[in-house]
Amino acid sequence: MLKALLTFALSRRPIILLGLLVLIGGGLLAFSKLNIEAYPNPAPVILEITAQAPGLSAEEMERYYTIPMEVGLAVTPGVDVIRSTSFYGLSFVRVRFNYGVDYYFAKTQAAIGLQQNVSLPSGASASIQGSSLVGEIYRYQLVGPPGFGLTNLRTLQDWVMQRRLLTVPGVVQVVAWGGTTKTYDVEVDLHKLDAYNVTLPQVLTAIGNANVNVGGRTINVGQQSVDVRGVGLIGTVADIENVVLSSQAGGVPVLVKDVAKASLGYLPRLGRAGRDNDNDVVTGIVIMNRTLRTNEVVARVTAEMQKINSDGTLPPGVRVVPFYDRGSLVSVTTHTVLHNLVFGCLLVFLIQWIFLGNLRSAIIVGANIPFALLFSVTILYLMGESANL
Known part of the structure; x- marks a missing residue:
């Protein structure tokens, strides 16, 4: 068999050369279209399920949240291992599926299992996220003009950048890191509460009810109708201070500023992000869907970043720096x-030539390496697989 194959190859040189040219052309074409990943992803499908209940201890989270979710997910088809951790106010369950289970099938079955088999207290719901060891594809920093402030940059990251990037096909999560999260703080004076005969629940309820827009009916003006709306969304500290809590004798209103002090603040920081010589910056990490291709998603994210920097989405002087x-x-x-x-x-060519002293055999052996690589690339492309580095 081998002798006949060699005889055919040596006697049909034009056919062999034509096949070689086809291999080179097909290999180069396949290489230009082949998806290349930075790292292999040998892990099976892993889903992370979290549930939050502020104020509950780790034992209570384990009893009322973690264990019910573990039991409800145990019957999910394809589940291999379930591991969990309970923290203060947080339940974390990691579900690993068997190799070969489709990602979307696993996520759908897990969602069905949570819906049908798990009933969490107080109507709480669990969130499902796909874990990917190689999902991080892009990092950027928000840079503002002098005096802009970390709080404003973090606000842009949470309310503008994150929402804009999640609209990019293939992006499943945008993780914010660094900066300070803006809050409106109301510091209540208990002595003034007692003096005005106002309770703390009244303050909480009044502020919550005031932060809303309401709609009324319409007023007819000739042949036109004018909508009536009550605009009450809180936008400044003064809006909070002017919220009415109750009324005194004679109809004099008791406002928040009469019993408390309102101010701008930020949530307690659990860490900070630094880059180069800046030890406190606002950054974002873009995570892609584990089933998609890096080169396609990165191209979309890069185009979106350029659009954000040029279409006026960000305030003057603020820009995204990847x-x-x-x-x-x-x-x-x-x-x-x-x-x-x-x-x-x-190197192979020189070693063959120096030690064997035959130029022709050295060229043949050295040429086998790129031809073998082109053949492998072609097979990968035809099978729809991705190469990795």
Whole structure:
């Protein structure tokens, strides 16, 4: 069999050369379209389910949240291992499925299991997120003009950048890191509460009810109708201070500023982000869907970042500065692989030529390396698989 194959190859040189040219052309075309990942993802489908109940201890979270979710998820098809951790006010369950289980099938079955088999206290609901060991594809920093402040940058990150990037196909999560989260603080004076005969629940209820817009009916003006609306959304500290709590004798209103002090603040910080010489910055991490291709999602995210910087989405002087892009990592590493391939071919050629003294055999052996790589790339592309570095 081998003798006949060699005889055919040596006697049909034009056919062999044509096949070689087809292999080179097909390999280069497949290489240009092949998806290349930075890292392999050997892990099976892993889902992370979380539930929050502020104020409950770790034991209470374990009893009322973690254990019911574990039991409800145990009957999910394809589940391999379930592990959990209970914290103060937080229940965390990690579900690992068997190899070969489809990601979307696993997520759908887990959601059905939670809906049908788990009943959490106070109508709480659990959230499901897909864990990906190689999902991080992009990092950026929000930079503002002098005096803009970390709180304003973090507000833009939470309310503008995150929502805008989640509309990009393939992005499943945007993780904010750094900065201070803006809050409106109301410091109540208990002695004034007693003096005005106002209770603390009244203050909480009044502020909550005041932060809303309400709609009324219409007023007919000739042949037109004018809508009546009550605008009450809180936008400044003064709006909080002027919320009515109750009324005294004679109809004199008791306002929040009569019994408390309102101010701007921020949530207690559990850490900070730093970059280069700046030890306190606002950054964001873009996470992609584990089933999609890096080069396609990165291209969409990059285009969206350029649009955000140019279409007036951000205030004047504020811009997005990317500092990590997996596409750049893939490009640099691919260049290194090609460089090593060329160097390896030349090294094999020189060793063969020097030790065997036959130029023709050295060329044949050295040429096998790129042809083998092109053949492998073609097979990967035809099978719909991705290469990794």
